[in-house]
Amino acid sequence: MSTRRTSNRFLAGALLALSMSCAQAQTFSFGLWGDMPYQKAGDAPKIPALLKSINQSDIAFSIYDGDIKDGSSKCTDDIYASALAMFGQLNKPVVYVPGDNEWTDCHRLNNGGYDGLERLAYVRKTMFPTANSLGKRQMPLLHQGQPGEKFYENTRFSHRRIVFAGLNVPGSNNNKILDEKDCAHKSARTAAQCEASNAEYLERDAANVAWMQQAFQAAKEQKALGVVLVIQADPGFDLPETEDIDESKAPGVSGYRNFIDKLVAETEQFKGQVLLVHGDTHFFKMDKPLYSPTRMLANLTRLQTFGSPMIHWVRVTVDPKNANVFTVQPVIVKQ
Secondary structure (H helix, E strand, C coil): CHHHHHHHHHHHHHHHHHHHHHHHHEEEEEEEECCCCCCCCCHHHHHHHHHHHHCCCCCCCCCECCCCCCCCCCHHHHHHHHHHHCCCCCCEEEEECCCHHCHHHHHEHHCCCCCCHHHHHHHHHHHCCEEEEECCCCCCCCECCCCCCCCCEEEEEEEEEEEECCCCCCCCCCCCCCCHHHHCEEECHHHHHHHHHHHHHHHHHHHHHHHHHHHHHHHHHHCCCCCEECCCCCCCCCCCCCCCCCCHHHHHHHHHHHHHHHHHHHHHHHCEEEEEECCCCCCCCCECCCECCCCECCCEEEEECCCCCCEEEEEECCCCCCCCCCCEECCCCCC
């Protein structure tokens, strides 16, 4: 082989490596939204402006962090069809993460007295019609489980040295039922259904922890700069803490403790930045709420997204040259 040909191949290889490195180092942005539209709040007329705002942006994709309806309306099949139609209006890929209002809370009398586990099965079969994301332009996703079966709603993908994972961690204490009073409160549930719900909670919580741990492992293997975890539930970070009692560990939010404890352990061992995204509480907030066990986890940021009746979204920019990696900007949609 001639020296010139060897030199040319070396140069071509170096240019390819350089171009790949540059592509990985490029900044990009993604969107976050959820908890909308709510029928009770009359959100429907505001949604077109929201979708237009997202479509006119330069984001690569968006992630919806649950609650396609309000917590006091019926869980009829058309609700899910309407949500799919809404997601279908987005030009860029959109990744859906389930919330409590579309399955956990469907047992409520004002929701129609459904079996919540039946609605969860319906979400798995309906809201994930393919292995890809939703939206006019779709992107491939990894799923936990088989199509339409347990945990298929848990998703993962990577984009420019960031690992993203969506997990089914919903409000209403993660579907954990505390006692008979909790079971019967404004509900059509039987004791047997509540027992089945608690078994479901334990199995899904273990699956969620495993999926979260796999996301961190993938990030380490890919030498990722950051991990973005998206859930629906507010796990109780803002509950008051006094000298005598920590309300964030109260029974009403006990369904999140195992997941959060495991998240703390993974974050401690991760050199990059972690962005934990959730909805549920309906107002924008960003802070660093976790400690391990007495010091702040400096590399974990909690981002709480807007929700009904505040029909806005959040833009996050990823900049590899920024030590914090993630820059967060609330996008206020004019109506």
